[in-house]
Amino acid sequence: MTGERRVDAVVFDYGGVLTGPVRHSIAAWIEADGIEPASFSRTLKAWLSRDAADGTPIHRLETGELSVAEFDALFAAELTTVDGRPVDPVGLLGRLFAGMRPDPAMFALCEELRDLGVRVALLSNSWGNTYPRERIDALLDPVVISGEVGLRKPLAPIYELTLDRLDLPAERVVFVDDAEPNLLGARALGMQALLHTDAAGTRAALAELVPDLPPQPLPAVPQH
The missing domain is CATH 1.10.150 (DNA polymerase; domain 1)
Structure with a gap:
């Protein structure tokens, strides 16, 4: 290990983070x-x-x-x-939302983080629960969706609920979202927060917090 891991969990937004823009x-x-x-x-x-x-x-x-x-x-x-x-x-x-598709690079990042022992979770404001539930339920835990819990970002209770379900202190959790107000809500509770613009930038930022995470994706192994 090249340095000390600074987070125990990464919480991702869905639309615009685990999907294309x-x-x-x-x-x-x-x-x-x-x-x-x-x-x-x-x-x-x-x-x-x-x-x-x-x-x-x-x-x-x-x-x-x-x-x-x-x-x-x-x-x-x-x-x-x-x-x-x-x-x-x-x-x-x-x-x-018909054109919104999961971003393979972000789902691969979630899997890499989990393989490194970092917990990965979802915190999303729902506009109709259009989620690939089988896929996210298998990968992310907990899954906190606003319409299911009656709370919404950027208000404090939904972050508190997510932290309770993770059973981790706020400072050991990083929240990734594409909307600045939602990041401010997370920081107000003491969470770390990253603004997502694309998969490459988010991976590089997380690599600073998780030293075993490569800052760039590893090349695919050719199939023979």
Whole structure:
């Protein structure tokens, strides 16, 4: 071992961290459905920005208080299309996330960390529980999904619940997310936190905390 390991667990967000960027899926949906981008940006800001009032439709979706169908109807009513057609609410979130795919490099990183004795876990704000559950349940423990526990990032209780399930002190846990407010929530509890932009950057940052982790993926062994 080349140095002292500084974490005992890594907690990953799902959308935009263990998957490709969510913005790519959103951009494809906006184009396919003919959504006026300004109406989407305006609604997202009103419902999810740092100064949004508590209890917006997104907050209630994330904590499971709103069903996906109820949210889809509220969301569609706020959106406009470039040609003036009404937005079809049926399956709206499904279309928005249709292009989101698991990132093989990040799942491989999770497996490497686990093989090194580092615990890997999931902490995700749910927008409809569109998760590959068999895959993540086999790899990540605990799996904390906002809609299942009635709590949401970046509020403290969901981080406290995750730490309780890990049974580890906050300073021995690092949280990886692609949204700065969620990192601030983790740091407020004493957790370490890393902003995810891509798999290579996150791997390199984690290699500083887990010295046995190679900062770059090992080359695949050719099959003969």
